Amino acid sequence: MSAASTTRRRSATRMTLWRHVRRAVGRDSNPLCRCLDRARSRLVLALVFAFAGALALASAVSLLVVHSERGAALQTARHRHLVTATIVGPALSDGAGTTAEATWVRPPSEPQRGPVDAPGDVRVGATVPVWVNDQGRLAAPVRSDDEIAADAASIGLMALAGLSLSVEALYTYRRHMLDRRAQNGWGTEWEQVEPLWSGRMHGRPGGGA
Structure with missing residues (x-):
């Protein structure tokens, strides 16, 4: 320079x-x-x-x-509902997380069944909270303020x-x-x-x- x-x-x-x-x-x-x-x-x-x-x-x-x-x-929250699912199958881990077969119902919808996120040590008969839509199907939770x-x-x-x-x-x-x-x-x-x-x-x- x-x-x-x-x-x-x-x-x-x-x-x-x-x-x-x-x-x-x-x-x-x-x-x-x-x-x-x-x-x-x-x-x-x-x-x-x-x-x-x-x-x-x-x-x-x-x-x-x-x-x-x-x-x-806020709009999504009007169509999200927290219900309790009952584990009916063993926990399965695929590296990205652990899921287990479960059943749940959100009246007046019919009972639903499918894999839900669960702790790795979950046992059959245990319960876990899940988010569902108005039709009772699994849905993503409402985004938090954070x-x-x-x-x-x-x-x-x-x-x-x-x-x-x-x-x-x-x-x-x-x-x-x-x-x-x-x-x-x-x-x-x-x-x-x-x-x-x-x-x-x-x-x-x-x-x-």
């Missing part, structure tokens, strides 16, 4: 957000401040606001997910990550364009200043007497 690049990075690091604000609105008292410097400060402020907006939008997405999934859970919150947080974090990457990409692109303008402008400015600085304009190389 060149010394000039290191100097620019240290200078940018020392710049406070308040100074960027002053420079962006043209209140910087530094006489060497250029329009390009103000553009860079405006870019920094845009980055801050963009990240804040991304955080707000990701939070809104999480809240919408919570609201939507809780509404769906599960809904975990889903909402995951979706919100993914949204924040995607938005942050987009903001960072746009910032990097715009910063690159400003750096190119600075490099091109430096050449033009040097062509105007160099003759005065070197003394060539007055026919005195080096500016000496």
Whole structure:
């Protein structure tokens, strides 16, 4: 890394957000401040606001997910019923869990029979609670608030990550364009200043007497 690049990075690091604000609105008292410097400060402020907006939008997405999934859970809860099943067969383990044949009834539905989740040491005649739908068939339980919150947080974090990457990409692109303008402008400015600085304009190389 060149010394000039290191100097620019240290200078940018020392710049406070308040100074960027002053420079962006043209209140910087530094006489060497250029329009390009103000553009860079405006870019920094845009980055801050963009990240804040991304955080707000990701939070809104999480809240919408919570609201939507809780509404769906309440609707599902109206058609879920907890009943007691009686084990009528041995427990069978397939590596993913243990099931056992059981029977249950949820009036006014007919008695039902099928494999249900059960402890590994369950015995015939034992009872286990199971969730069923209005027709008495096995159904998934209603999602808990913790599960809904975990889903909402995951979706919100993914949204924040995607938005942050987009903001960072746009910032990097715009910063690159400003750096190119600075490099091109430096050449033009040097062509105007160099003759005065070197003394060539007055026919005195080096500016000496």
